[in-house]
Amino acid sequence: MIENNVDTAFFHSWFRNYVKSFYTEYPKTQRNIRLKEEHSLRVCKEILRLCKALNLNKNALRLADTIALFHDIGRFEQFTTYGTFDDRVSENHATLGLKVLKETNILSVLTKAEQTIVYNAIEYHNVRKVPDNADEISERYLKLIRDADKLDIWYVVTNYYRERHRHRNPALELELPDTPEYSLCFIDDILNDRVSNSHDLKTFNDMKLLQLGWIFDINFTPTFIYIQQRRIIEKIITVLPDTEDIRKIQTHLKAYLEKRISEK
Ligand SMILES: [Fe+2]
Incomplete structure (x- = not known):
């Protein structure tokens, strides 16, 4: 967290109280509310x-921290209302988040220009393709949150895949069937440097392939370095079936990562 900054401390304390209002005795909901609370706080650390x-500069850090803190603010209402994080069967959590921020008017302590940056970054943090009509400054923050968010989702899912035999959480699997199959379109997308x-998504393996393909949506060199240091590709590959396709995408992804790191 940034020290001696009124806005940042104010937003963090508002966030804590807001999330607490969703705490419940019901374990499934409580677990998932906490999951997103902790995710949001870790994304703040990643973005900083x-x-x-x-x-x-310091001002950019302050704004980036605000975006990270609020990017998933719609998740709490989403899970409480629908019992799922799947936007496809509930509501778009980014849109829901904007609604929460606007209704509470929590961003009113920021300048109008800053508010626009925060709103744009949240609105587009989860779209498949970044819109090309965004202004340059908004685009930079959007790229920052998209990188930071993915870094933490990779952290969450790689830990989850390792520990899954002990604690299952169907919400993290979007309730997809855990069968040995995967859809070939995901393999094809990776081999063509495309985000799927x-x-x-038809199987749990497809979800792992989708997460691997996010690498083609990464924007900044330090993020590529973190992916390499944290061995994200290897950790997801080990929980996929050992087939020719999977070996091919592993080689392809590693080569892409090395290329992006060496480019600078
Ligand atoms: Fe997120």
């Missing part, structure tokens, strides 16, 4: 680490 690696479409 990234901003520092990119030498951004979540609407094509």
Whole structure:
């Protein structure tokens, strides 16, 4: 967290109280509310680490922290209302988040220009393709939150895949069937450096392939370095079936990562 900053401390304390209002005795909901609360706070840390690696100034750090803190603010209402994080069968959580922020008017302490940046970054943090009509400054923050968010989702899912035999959480699997199959369109997308479409998900393995393909949506060199250091590709590959396709995508993804790191 940034020290001596009124806005940042104010937003963090508002966030804590807001999330607490969703705490419940019902274990399934409580577990998932906490999951997103902790995720949001870790994304703040990721985005600050990234901003520092990119030498951004203090004001940029403050704004980036705000975006990270609020990017999933719609998740709490989403899970409480629908019992799922699946936007396809509930509501778009980014849109829901904007509604929460606007209704509470919590961002009113920021300048109008800053509010626009935060709203744009949240609105587009989860779309498959970043819109090309965004202004340059909004686009930079949007890229930051998209990188930071993915870093933490990879952290969550790789831990989950390792521990899954002990504690299952169907919400993290979007209730997809855990069968040995995977859809070939996901393999094809990876081999062509494309992010897949979540609407094509049919099995749990497809979800792992979708998560691997997010690498083609990463924007900043430090993020590629973190992916390599944290061995994200390897950790997801080990929980996929040992087939020729999977070996091919592993080689392809590793080569892509090395290329993006060496480019600078
Ligand atoms: Fe997120």
